[in-house]
Amino acid sequence: MVVNRPADIGSLVRAARQGVIKAAARLISLAESEDDPGLARRVSEALSQDERRAHVIGITGSPGAGKSTLSGALVTGLRADGLRVGVLAVDPSSPFTGGAFLGDRVRMQAHATDNGVFIRSMASRGRLGGLSPAVPLAARVLEVAGYDVVLIETVGVGQSEVEIASIADTTVVVFAPGHGDAVQAAKAGIMEIADIFVVNKADMPGADDVARDLRHALLVGATRPATAWRRPIVRTSAGCDSPGGITDLIALVSRHRAWMAASGEAASRRRRRTADEIRTIVLEDMARRLAERRSALCLEELASRVEAAEFDQYTAADIALGSLIRGGRADL
Numbered sequence: 001m002v003v004n005r006p007a008d009i010g011s012l013v014r015a016a017r018q019g020v021i022k023a024a025a026r027l028i029s030l031a032e033s034e035d036d037p038g039l040a041r042r043v044s045e046a047l048s049q050d051e052r053r054a055h056v057i058g059i060t061g062s063p064g065a066g067k068s069t070l071s072g073a074l075v076t077g078l079r080a081d082g083l084r085v086g087v088l089a090v091d092p093s094s095p096f097t098g099g100a101f102l103g104d105r106v107r108m109q110a111h112a113t114d115n116g117v118f119i120r121s122m123a124s125r126g127r128l129g130g131l132s133p134a135v136p137l138a139a140r141v142l143e144v145a146g147y148d149v150v151l152i153e154t155v156g157v158g159q160s161e162v163e164i165a166s167i168a169d170t171t172v173v174v175f176a177p178g179h180g181d182a183v184q185a186a187k188a189g190i191m192e193i194a195d196i197f198v199v200n201k202a203d204m205p206g207a208d209d210v211a212r213d214l215r216h217a218l219l220v221g222a223t224r225p226a227t228a229w230r231r232p233i234v235r236t237s238a239g240c241d242s243p244g245g246i247t248d249l250i251a252l253v254s255r256h257r258a259w260m261a262a263s264g265e266a267a268s269r270r271r272r273r274t275a276d277e278i279r280t281i282v283l284e285d286m287a288r289r290l291a292e293r294r295s296a297l298c299l300e301e302l303a304s305r306v307e308a309a310e311f312d313q314y315t316a317a318d319i320a321l322g323s324l325i326r327g328g329r330a331d332l
């Protein structure tokens with residue numbers, strides 16, 4: 001690791017603030033470094049005073065529904081509005097496996113030489129299987145680096161999509177004919193997280209049926225307060241030579257953003273997101289300390305005392321937690 005002094009991180013952050021793309025990329029790599037979590041901490045600390053100004057958009061939905069194509073079309077549309085856009089393609093397994101990312105890279109190639117676009121693939125899983133704390137930290141790096149919009153695209157349908165929604169200001173859920181129906185999405189908890197529904201591949205037969213099923217699922221779904229955001233359904237044909245519906249989608253995202261700010265929901269969603277991040281950091285830190293050799297040895301000692309009927313497992317756990325918090329061995 002070349003950068004390992006706090007001073008280096010400080011200068012990277014200064015460079016990122018001035019829009020040096022390489023500095024932002026480097027900071028994201030540091031945020032991701034599993035072998036030295038202290039680096040992510042220093043990146044986070046160095047960004048703590050920066051203003052939160054970017055709009056974070058989560059793009060999720062069934063595999064093959066056209067999320068990447070839609071992200072590419074959104075980037076084009078947002079660039080035409082003069083906005084700088086960061087894209088994080090979050091893969092449930094690893095950023096370096098699977099053909100999906102290669103395909104995405106080809107699709108995003110049109111933006112490869114554009115300084116106003118930053119594209120990066122990241123692993124979504126953290127140490128404990130939940131959403132990696134590196135993902136929201138990377139979004140913050142892009143925010144500090146002056147990207148107006150951060151698009152976070154997830155691959156597949158499942159828990160990671162639900163978690164991605166917790167870090168987005170606006171969550172767009174993408175459906176398409178022949179790619180899993182609304183009922184399936186409801187089962188996976190996807191319906192609840194959507195702020196905007198997209199029926200992509202509107203150029204294909206069956207798009208009307210998908211939109212109708214969605215409308216129905218929304219009607220029979222959990223009742224929402226009258227003051228809640230009315231979740232729109234928009235049709236797009238992102239993959240066509242002249243994509244359709246993208247301007248409508250961008251307008252709806254802006255409207256959602258304005259509604260979030262005016263209703264106070266933006267602030268409370270961000271607070272929930274930060275609380276989630278703190279929770280993940282606490283749990284991952286505890287897991288790491290517990291896995292360290294010294295603590296492991298200490299657990300063996302505690303176990304033998306439980307075996308000797310001195311105290312029970314819960315008391316032993318209290319002692320272990322106390323020692324983890326103090327960072328040393330348990331006081332036996």
Ligand SMILES: Nc1nc2c(ncn2[C@@H]2O[C@H](COP(=O)(O)OP(=O)(O)OP(=O)(O)O)[C@@H](O)[C@H]2O)c(=O)[nH]1
Pocket residue numbers: 062063064065066067068069070100103154155156200201202203204236237238239240
């Ligand atoms: N006809 C039509 N095809 C589309 C449209 N949008 C995307 N496609 C095609 O659908 C296929 C899948 O698109 P992707 O953008 O890779 O979908 P994805 O949701 O990102 O897929 P994963 O990342 O693998 O889950 C590609 O062959 C696209 O060209 C569209 O609006 N109309």
Ligand SMILES: [Mg+2]
Pocket residue numbers: 067068069100104155
């Ligand atoms: Mg994709």
